[in-house]
Amino acid sequence: MERPDPPADRILCSVRRPLLPWGCSARKRRRSSVAYAGGESYSLGDIWLRIHSLMPMRDAARSACTSQAFLRSWRCHPNLTLNRNTLSLNPFKERKGDFVCKIDSVLRNHSSIGLKILHLDLHDDPGTFVYVDSWLQVAVTPGIEELMLMLYEKYNLPCSLLSDGVRNSIRYLRLQNCAFHPTVELGPLRSLTSLRLQSVNITGDELECLISNTLALEQLQLSSCENIIFLKIPCVLQQLKSLSVKACQKRIEIEIEAPNLYCIYFYRVKIKFLPRGALLMKDFTLHCRNSFYYARAKLLSVMPNLETLLLLSFAEVVNTPMLPTKLFYLKHLTIQIITGGAFSPSYDYFSLVSFLDASPSLETLILDVSQGRMEHESVFGGSSHLRQLPELRLDCLKRVKILGFCSAKGLVELTCCILKNAVSLEHIVLNTLCEGGCCSELDNGPSLPIGRLLEEAFRAVSAIRLYIENEVPPSVKLTVVEPCARCHSSMVVPDAS
Template identity: 50%
Template sequence: MQDILRHIHAQMTLRDAARAACASHTFRHSWICRPNLTFSRETLGLYSNNASGDVVTRDIISKIDQILQNRSGIGVKTLKFDLLCCDNIDFSYLDSWLHIAVTPGIEEVILNLPLPTMSVYNFPCSLLSNGSGNSIQYLDLSRCALRPTVGLGCLRSLTRLHLFCVRITGDELWCLLSNSSALVRLELWYCNEIISLKIPSLQRFRSLDVVECNSLQVVESNSPNLSKFYFSGLLGQISLGGSLQVKNLSMICSYQANIVWYARNNLLYIAPNVETLAISSPSETVNTPMLSGKFLHLRHLEISLVGMAAYDYLSLVSFLDASPHLEKFMLAHRMEHDSILGGPPHDLRQIPEQRYDKLKNVKISGFCSAKSLVELTCHILENTTSLDCLTLDTTWYPRCSVTKSGKCYPLMDRDSLVEAQKALVAIRRYVVGKVPSMVKLNVLEPCSRCHTIEPLV
């Protein structure tokens, strides 16, 4: 019966568990040994919107200090501090709380701090060397400094490491990773002190996310079983050790041009066996080259183009030609172009005949009247024997049917609405007649509920 009551008490929210411990001797012992501690404004019951930042910080410090000073510090499995609402907190409290709660046997440590105003909190690495590091499986730190050294103890249980706005250098991160042989997933967000990211040979390592680490110039992984790599930021030198296991690769670049060109030229060397590939580029000033190398395992390709430079969409045939097993192709674009309408009838360019025998689903978002985009669409229709569905969406933004507000957001401006009408004309004139009877054609127009649409004269 005691075990059942302890389990029930552990499932309560922090506030309810504390109240139960005050009201019942039966629950007092389980409160002292409560395994999961989550400290935030919500869990501590501090909901007042009128309180000043200093008052909220004072109340949070008081409650956390009282709770931790009156418990054994033994048996904590999960420790989470969500202190984002604290404007100014004395770091000595943080040190005291962590030393009380981070003891051998702890599995998860999550520390979410506010943006530093004066100084940055230095996470005490000694906590990872006193035996506690042996049991930690998940370490999540935000807006602090982490300075591990060569003498750091073994983090033999650490499987996931998430660092957000953490001050740590590439060499310091190497020290941490070198002691984490069980690591499976690494996530680095806005860690701007890292110039060179080098990952040692970790046999269990599977997933790497690198997001907007603005000083980063080199990414090098020697882990043989890396299977997922998500990169967002400025591309530099990337080496995945010739890994044959990378199956899922994303390259999202908002401030660097010609990422599609880069991918076609380099990805066969970086991840030759990729199966799912997502590329985002703000602009392409050069066409995608036709090369002999093949992505023999690529099945899902997503390309997003969001810049203002004109581009020959037909050159994307290079990716289709290089991917004999491609099943799904998604293209999203929002770039300037020369319309196929407004002049004499155009002869569409022809590319030497290709056959795409596996391609089943094609979707183009932001479909417009660009001549090269119409040519790409017609090329796919004429050379794909396996196509089941073609979706041409003349809009770019999420529709009211999927947004929480129930409205399309943001609304399309007048020029975009005019272009959408031109796209519909181009579809009727050049595309519809080429759609085989067994292919389902979905043409999506701007939402008439949220937009005033005037048909072209």
Template identity: 45%
Template sequence: MVLFSLPKLKAIICLYSSYAEIFPQCSSMQAVWHHIHSLLPLRDAARVACVSHSFRRSWRCFPNLSLTRETLGLKGGVDGISSKIALDLAKRTEHILKNHSGVGVKALKLEIREFPFFSTSRDDLNRWLGIAVRPGIEELYLQLYSSHADVYNFPCTLLLDGSGKSIRHLHLGECAFRPTAGVGFLRSLTSLELYDVHITGDELMCLLSSSVALEKLTLVYCHELIFLEIPSLLQRLSHLVVHDCLNLEVIKNKAPYLYSFEYSGALVRLLLGVSLQNLDIDASGWDVIHYAGAKLPCMVPNLEALNIHSSYVRDILVVPGKFLHLQHLCIGAFTPDYDYLSLVSFLDACPSLETFILSAEPDCMEQESGLGYSFHDLRKMPGHMHRNIKDVQIIGFCSAKSMVELTCHILENSKLLKCLKLSTCYNGEILCSYNNNGKCLPMSRGMMMEAHKALLAVERYILGKVPSTSS
């Protein structure tokens, strides 16, 4: 297959569009023009259709309809979008879909701002979806943005009569989705994303029970979910993402080959299955570090990568089991008084660990500084060897005594250590500016003072322990 850059593709179209007009009877040539036309972005495809009868016919069957503020050239900020932009978006969407035959659509991306205001009614939206959602469609993306309490009910009947059998990717945002039992209309579905969607656990189970090809499931702000069960018939499901579903109490996975799970939110009961190898938990209001140490070694014995973040942690950490296969560990401890040396227990429970990343808030500067202590005053944890650790990063490094002690411990007990990176900037991005001027944000006086203290702590306690072969 030959791939062309967009400028070259436009040049080819300009060169040969007249040729297509001269020889309209050549069906194979028309198929070539139709394919070339389908590779263009929406706005360019529309422009070409305005100057060529051949491409005008092709436009009525254009396969990739991405009708969003960006693709339609409506400038304006994402937040606080004006009523004029919302109205223009609805008008342009109406014009494009009204002139489309509905035949040949492979992907529909529909974004509706300030629904149901500014001339976009439920009847309009149902009609637009009815034009494009037909047998053969593979991707459906519907995102509503509304501050109105009245919720749009996605018409599940659109997915019947073969229209849903070909859909591989489905994204729904800010609507209600109410699939019923016995409706097997999404058998080709590989990716399902529900953002702020009204759907119960039973309704989701009805959908999942027929989606045997599903590979990735994403649930965000789905507050009607209380009990989430992943059925065992999802043999291909490998990735599960659940974020901030406020009323969720239990997540029970029966899918036999689930590989990766990403969760954020309050404490829930987790039953994940032994196949899991990658786990990411961002906790709110519960001590996920202690939870991980106490529960996960027996729950997910094959875990290879663990990423946990908690704003509530205790100092005493004892890990009774072993993460025998864990190679990558990232811990975010966001409390100003946390005893970072206690993490040695976690490291000791990971005999295969190669990469360790610790992310701390700048508030660790509130802890007792280690600068007033001698080497003999620093605590040590004898008998803990970390034989496979090669790469260690501490993001948000400060002069706190417990953090200095942890760093010294790692240097003294990790004989294969190749790289130790200490960054005083939280997440490495706190000073980066998103403005076009390219300037960085100024540091506060407190952060500047703590950065100097951290540098002094490195020079006084850490540099002398770094082997000459380490970086």
């Protein structure tokens, strides 16, 4: 019978006679070494211990039962991820206090020497609250680079925990369900590049005080931090690239001066760009509800130097407005409804022409309108008259790709408008399948039968044949992605009329 792997909590009290980790005698082990061109020489034992330090935590813990050397290495293991999964706990079988005992055993027997990563996930166990202080005092030591602390209750994280050595080394900090009140006395976190706060009791002034001294910060994520009402992202954050803010109850107002920020995700947040930062932006990603409208009506007027723009939307319910604002340098535009998102049936696809009208230098357009269900007015119903914009100038547009192309009248009108005005167009791709995948591989969910998706794909192909193919100039390559032959044979094609 195969012997099961020992659980993590038994490793540190193992009394078995240790074996040599490389399977040879001690005398031979002492003589064995590897020399490198730079002059350094490493024993085979050093190499084995290096391999051991790179192993996943559970594997490293199990291997500590086989060798005294590995046991010493385990007590200095650089990566501790402590949760029910890594400690092999079954929530239906564990006894009260098992979780606390195992974490306490691992942390108290760890030397804290060489610890680089500590992930402590206690969010589902209220019994751990009283032990957090002692555990963190043992584990959070100078040299640590990554700290993730997920608690069950509002633990008050002391600033003293971030001592001089910790402040100089920590690169990633994630806090959940705790209170954190940094002050000027805390000092700078010189190496911190990523900060993530979820359900953390911290004010906007306290957070601004913290990040103003965190000059290496590249990513900032805030979620459900209810005490933040106003936050200013200062211009000293030259390295900040990504900002994600999600407010669940109160709206947050954010002023941004950071000059190199290019990716923003927000929900229930009011964003205001100050000219100092917005004027320098060249690449920008916006991810929110009604992002198409918000970008055109609110943001792009203060970002005149954009070259690449990516818009991701949960849902669009308001048409994109036509405005005089121009983006003279914009070359690459991607507009996408994210998975699970949708356009309102009242949304007019043709209103997206506002972005084309504003971008005379546009070279590449990717439009992803993939949806599980098309509820817009079809080009086959009602009036067959297609709208046009005779003054639209698209002199630089060369490549267009539309994913999830459907028979919605507004989308057909938008496509025809592009074909008539893009004098430099080289290639246009119309993909009638959701998310660009093969129709046999579509992930439709229980409420979206494959037949309904294929029926709309067939209608989209009919719309392309009837309204679009004749508008394609001879110099333009048209690629139509449609249902495969198997789908044609298994389903009757609906009458387009």
